Amino acid sequence: MKIQITLTCPQCKSINVVKNGKKKAKKQNYLCNACSRQFIGDPALSYKGAHSNTITLIMRMWMRGCGIRAISVILNISLSKVLKTLEKQQVVL
Numbered sequence: 001m002k003i004q005i006t007l008t009c010p011q012c013k014s015i016n017v018v019k020n021g022k023k024k025a026k027k028q029n030y031l032c033n034a035c036s037r038q039f040i041g042d043p044a045l046s047y048k049g050a051h052s053n054t055i056t057l058i059m060r061m062w063m064r065g066c067g068i069r070a071i072s073v074i075l076n077i078s079l080s081k082v083l084k085t086l087e088k089q090q091v092v093l
């Protein structure tokens with residue numbers, strides 16, 4: 001059985017990405033041909049706060065009335081990641 005994962009660039013959402021060597025922790029590094037950003041694919045990331053869909057999830061939960069601490073516990077990410085995301089999205093606390 002073959003499993004195929006389509007990687008998109010976290011910055012410009014392009015699918016035009018190529019392998020670009022490995023990081024120190026032996027994780028596959030990728031390079032976006034459109035905007036030259038380097039990144040590690042979501043499945044290889046050990047910290048969930050860096051996943052590309054985390055910001056969307058935080059914003060959805062916030063809009064549905066979840067508290068900051070609840071979001072942090074449910075998504076298994078740090079409290080400061082939640083706070084920084086809300087600050088960047090200019091949510092009035």
Ligand SMILES: [Zn+2]
Pocket residue numbers: 009010011012013014032033034035036037
């Ligand atoms: Zn890109």
